[in-house]
Amino acid sequence: MLLSIQGVSKSFSANKALDRVSLDVYSGEVLALLGENGAGKSTLMKILSGVWPTGTYEGEIKIYHSETLRLEHVTLKDTRDAHQAGVAMIHQELSVFPELTVAEHLELDRLPSWIQWDKLFLRTQTFLDSLDFGLRAETLVKDLSVGGKQLVEIARALYRKAQVLIFDEPTSALTDHEVNRLYTVIARLKSEGKGIIYITHRLDEVFGLADRMIVLRDGRNAGEANAYRDGKKVPRAELEPMLISWMVGRSISDIFPPRNQSMGAELMKVKNLSLLSPKGKSLVSDLNFTLRRGEILGLGGLLGAGRSETFEALFGVLNGSGPRGRGYRITGEVWLDGQMRQTETPIAAIAAKMAYVSEDRKGTGLVVNQSIRNNMTLPSMASGILGLSQGNSFISPIRQDRELEEVQVWMKNLRIKAAHVDQSAHELSGGNQQKVVIAKWLMTSPDILFLDEPTRGIDVGAKVEIYQWIQRLASEGIGIVMASSEMPELLGVCHRILVLREGRFSAEFRADQATQEDIMRAASL
Amino acid sequence: MNSTTTENTRLTLAMNGISFNWRAYRSVFALIAVMVVLSVMTDGTFLSPRNLTNLTRQVSINGILAIGMTFVILIGGIDLSVGSVVALAGVVAGVLQVNFGLAQWTGYHAWIASVFSILAATGVGIGCGLFNGWLITRHRIAPFIITLGMMVIARGLALIFANGAAIAPLSDSFNFIGQGYLSPFVSTVLVSLLGSGVVVACLLKKQRTLTHYLSALSALAVTGFALWVFQGYRGLPIPVLVFSVFGLLGVLILQRTRLGRFILAIGGNPEAAWLAGVPIRKISFGIYTTIGALAGLCGAILSARLNGALPTAGELFELDAIAAVVIGGTSLVGGIGTVRGSILGAFFIGALNNGMSLLDVTEFYQKVIKGLIIIFAVWFDMRQSSSSSRR
Numbered sequence: 001m002l003l004s005i006q007g008v009s010k011s012f013s014a015n016k017a018l019d020r021v022s023l024d025v026y027s028g029e030v031l032a033l034l035g036e037n038g039a040g041k042s043t044l045m046k047i048l049s050g051v052w053p054t055g056t057y058e059g060e061i062k063i064y065h066s067e068t069l070r071l072e073h074v075t076l077k078d079t080r081d082a083h084q085a086g087v088a089m090i091h092q093e094l095s096v097f098p099e100l101t102v103a104e105h106l107e108l109d110r111l112p113s114w115i116q117w118d119k120l121f122l123r124t125q126t127f128l129d130s131l132d133f134g135l136r137a138e139t140l141v142k143d144l145s146v147g148g149k150q151l152v153e154i155a156r157a158l159y160r161k162a163q164v165l166i167f168d169e170p171t172s173a174l175t176d177h178e179v180n181r182l183y184t185v186i187a188r189l190k191s192e193g194k195g196i197i198y199i200t201h202r203l204d205e206v207f208g209l210a211d212r213m214i215v216l217r218d219g220r221n222a223g224e225a226n227a228y229r230d231g232k233k234v235p236r237a238e239l240e241p242m243l244i245s246w247m248v249g250r251s252i253s254d255i256f257p258p259r260n261q262s263m264g265a266e267l268m269k270v271k272n273l274s275l276l277s278p279k280g281k282s283l284v285s286d287l288n289f290t291l292r293r294g295e296i297l298g299l300g301g302l303l304g305a306g307r308s309e310t311f312e313a314l315f316g317v318l319n320g321s322g323p324r325g326r327g328y329r330i331t332g333e334v335w336l337d338g339q340m341r342q343t344e345t346p347i348a349a350i351a352a353k354m355a356y357v358s359e360d361r362k363g364t365g366l367v368v369n370q371s372i373r374n375n376m377t378l379p380s381m382a383s384g385i386l387g388l389s390q391g392n393s394f395i396s397p398i399r400q401d402r403e404l405e406e407v408q409v410w411m412k413n414l415r416i417k418a419a420h421v422d423q424s425a426h427e428l429s430g431g432n433q434q435k436v437v438i439a440k441w442l443m444t445s446p447d448i449l450f451l452d453e454p455t456r457g458i459d460v461g462a463k464v465e466i467y468q469w470i471q472r473l474a475s476e477g478i479g480i481v482m483a484s485s486e487m488p489e490l491l492g493v494c495h496r497i498l499v500l501r502e503g504r505f506s507a508e509f510r511a512d513q514a515t516q517e518d519i520m521r522a523a524s525l
Numbered sequence: 526m527n528s529t530t531t532e533n534t535r536l537t538l539a540m541n542g543i544s545f546n547w548r549a550y551r552s553v554f555a556l557i558a559v560m561v562v563l564s565v566m567t568d569g570t571f572l573s574p575r576n577l578t579n580l581t582r583q584v585s586i587n588g589i590l591a592i593g594m595t596f597v598i599l600i601g602g603i604d605l606s607v608g609s610v611v612a613l614a615g616v617v618a619g620v621l622q623v624n625f626g627l628a629q630w631t632g633y634h635a636w637i638a639s640v641f642s643i644l645a646a647t648g649v650g651i652g653c654g655l656f657n658g659w660l661i662t663r664h665r666i667a668p669f670i671i672t673l674g675m676m677v678i679a680r681g682l683a684l685i686f687a688n689g690a691a692i693a694p695l696s697d698s699f700n701f702i703g704q705g706y707l708s709p710f711v712s713t714v715l716v717s718l719l720g721s722g723v724v725v726a727c728l729l730k731k732q733r734t735l736t737h738y739l740s741a742l743s744a745l746a747v748t749g750f751a752l753w754v755f756q757g758y759r760g761l762p763i764p765v766l767v768f769s770v771f772g773l774l775g776v777l778i779l780q781r782t783r784l785g786r787f788i789l790a791i792g793g794n795p796e797a798a799w800l801a802g803v804p805i806r807k808i809s810f811g812i813y814t815t816i817g818a819l820a821g822l823c824g825a826i827l828s829a830r831l832n833g834a835l836p837t838a839g840e841l842f843e844l845d846a847i848a849a850v851v852i853g854g855t856s857l858v859g860g861i862g863t864v865r866g867s868i869l870g871a872f873f874i875g876a877l878n879n880g881m882s883l884l885d886v887t888e889f890y891q892k893v894i895k896g897l898i899i900i901f902a903v904w905f906d907m908r909q910s911s912s913s914s915r916r
Contacts, residue, residue, distance in 0.1 A: 317799070317800060322805070323799055324796065346800050346801070350801075358800060366797055367860065368793070369860050369861060374786060374789065377786075378786065378797075378798070378801040378803070379801040381783055381786055382801055392783075397782055398782065
């Protein structure tokens with residue numbers, strides 16, 4: 001055994017984030033750590049990697065000591081202690097410095113004050129060659145792909161002689177090729193006797209990689225399963241329902257609720273929509289489509305095919321008076337309820353009853369350092385829709401009671417888990433943050449809802465809730481356009497799917513008649 | 526079931542209110558502590574109504590600038606030009622008064638001439654603010670660069686217009702805005718009305734928490750103290766009146782209005798604010814213009830106080846204003862902060878300046894001590910807030 005966590009509990013004020021969680025990691029195994037957002041995975045890993053120092057939590061952590069050859073109780077005061085004890089975290093968002101070389105990354109915490117470059121390169125290159133990752137010591141990290149940067153992080157961990165490697169959602173930003181390479185690397189680490197904790201949302205990965213699975217729910221051990229029984233793999237069909245029920249606390253017979261059946265009149269018609277970047281590159285060209293009330297239209301396509309750009313063009317995000325937009329050229333017409341409307345800024349788009357749940361929660365969806373309340377009412381406040389202020393001039397006083405009421409209603413509607421309405425958005429789990437973003441737009445009672453990757457990085461339970469909401473909104477007559485890179489999601493939720501390739505529509509499918517292969521072919525051809 | 530949940534939320538809200546206000550009141554305690562120490566060290570001279578009246582008047586200009594600067598910093602910007610704009614606006618008022626002969630007008634014409642001079646100074650400030658705002662919002666040049674440029678330009682213009690020398694004397698009616706007082710009687714009425722207004726506003730809330738009672742109590746204490754100070758000397762100085770008006774406006778705008786919400790959102794995440802339909806360019810433009818206007822007004826007040834316009838006036842005013850804002854707990858990253866904190870910060874700096882002068886600390890040492898205290902205050906605040914956010 002390399003690592004043993006025994007009965008660890010940790011609270012944030014009144015919130016119990018971890019409640020007597022135990023977990024063991026053996027040499028030469030991949031342990032998948034599963035759980036919804038907010039289940040306590042991240043907190044547990046922060047404790048293991050020394051971010052939350054010993055003393056801020058209860059319970060015991062023992063780590064295999066290479067000299068005494070047995071498990072020793074450890075005190076982790078900071079991340080450095082964790083490194084020394086042999087625990088390394090491979091972060092989800094790679095914490096690398098773009099302007100430094102690979103060699104400097106390997107020796108980051110022990111660089112001599114006077115660097116002798118040739119010796120540094122020599123010594124690190126020898127090590128890198130032994131890993132066979134294809135990394136060069138003198139490469140600048142910014143010149144590497146996302147997968148390459150991840151390899152640097154892994155190499156750094158191994159260079160520090162880590163025994164236990166923690167992978168936090170390692171494949172979320174990788175290409176298929178890079179994912180395969182990562183799997184190979186993990187298999188090798190395993191064969192060399194390292195212990196691996198693999199955190200993920202994707203069950204597909206779990207069945208391919210893991211030897212054992214531990215599920216956390218609400219800060220507690222919810223279940224544990226072995227991937228092998230009597231030396232043979234346990235069939236996925238047997239494990240999957242079990243894991244899901246542990247994760248969400250109930251069994252999910254069907255992830256996708258039935259599609260909305262009642263469709264109304266035509267709501268939106270987009271004619272010849274094109275978008276040129278400031279450098280004259282065509283991001284989206286000549287899109288034509290219609291959307292009916294109650295219809296859920298899917299936008300498929302590979303990364304960079306123009307899905308988000310379509311939304312940004314329609315919602316006026318790239319207008320010159322915005323923070324990002326300068327020099328974008330948008331042409332085309334948007335017709336709503338038979339009238340041509342200008343949606344050249346988000347202000348105009350919101351006035352036209354559009355709403356846009358953007359892809360990047362932290363970048364464009366939330367003001368993360370502010371409260372749930374401030375975030376949730378921002379669009380309504382800006383457009384003056386709900387009467388949250390006495391009048392709509394800049395200096396109109398806010399009706400605080402009214403506002404509080406609305407926020408509480410939506411927190412309850414969407415089952416947002418938070419201590420109180422004034423809790424800062426960055427303290428929420430990903431799923432709850434996403435719900436805040438959705439709530440802030442639903443508050444404006446839109447006719448048209450754009451959803452860009454609405455379930456990215458959130459857990460199964462929250463996903464299902466969001467799917468239910470999508471169908472419910474459609475049945476209330478809202479037209480929905482949803483972009484997603486998860487094909488099962490497009491097929492399970494939408495009525496129609498339009499596939500984008502290099503900024504143009506390459507195919508249109510009825511969701512009940514298409515397959516993943518159809519979409520893939522249309523997207524990549 | 527339901528009622529217990531709301532009860533719980535209210536309870537946590539109340540608890541949150543307390544912890545939040547402990548943070549806010551901490552700077553109040555710091556200010557009180559400094560005042561007590563200075564009173565003891567000066568054998569009570571510090572605490573005399575006369576000295577405190579002078580102190581509030583000295584604080585006013587920095588306070589007004591700090592209020593404007595709070596908004597600028599809240600949207601993630603900075604304005605380094607305020608000191609120079611103060612000088613330029615003062616000089617423009619001085620030139621009008623002296624070179625254009627407005628100071629010679631008599632009777633009620635004198636008052637018209639003075640108001641015109643003050644408006645002209647403010648107008649010059651607005652002009653500078655418009656220029657800053659236009660370049661920053663429309664051409665997206667970093668505010669640090671633009672306002673640094675404006676700082677040098679305005680200083681140069683001030684020197685040009687004033688021919689490098691002081692412009693004096695100004696008319697008495699003009700000087701009133703810097704040197705005048707409201708009579709003790711009027712001051713008493715005004716302060717009592719305002720104070721009781723705030724107290725009542727605190728107690729009129731539907732859901733009263735401990736916070737509201739504490740606010741009411743402190744408002745009462747401040748009112749009483751202000752009455753004692755201004756009664757005991759010559760009444761409320763006009764600059765303090767101006768400062769109070771803008772302070773109140775600033776607090777209300779940030780805490781209570783849509784605009785306040787928008788400003789916080791812009792500073793916290795401009796992209797998200799824009800996507801939510803906040804007219805970020807208009808607001809930023811307005812804020813740079815406003816701080817320009819405030820700087821212009823301060824220029825008039827300063828030259829009125831000195832009975833003369835100096836092209837070299839207002840040096841480092843921008844840094845004093847930024848220091849007050851930062852000591853008041855506003856984050857330089859944007860999106861987090863309060864006007865009340867900045868006002869307290871301005872008083873904190875003012876009390877130190879005043880106290881050290883009373884103690885005959887030479888100006889050279891004053892600077893060193895002030896710098897150290899600014900660093901210490903911010904360091905302490907960061908330590909506190911990081912430990913509270915980590916819990």
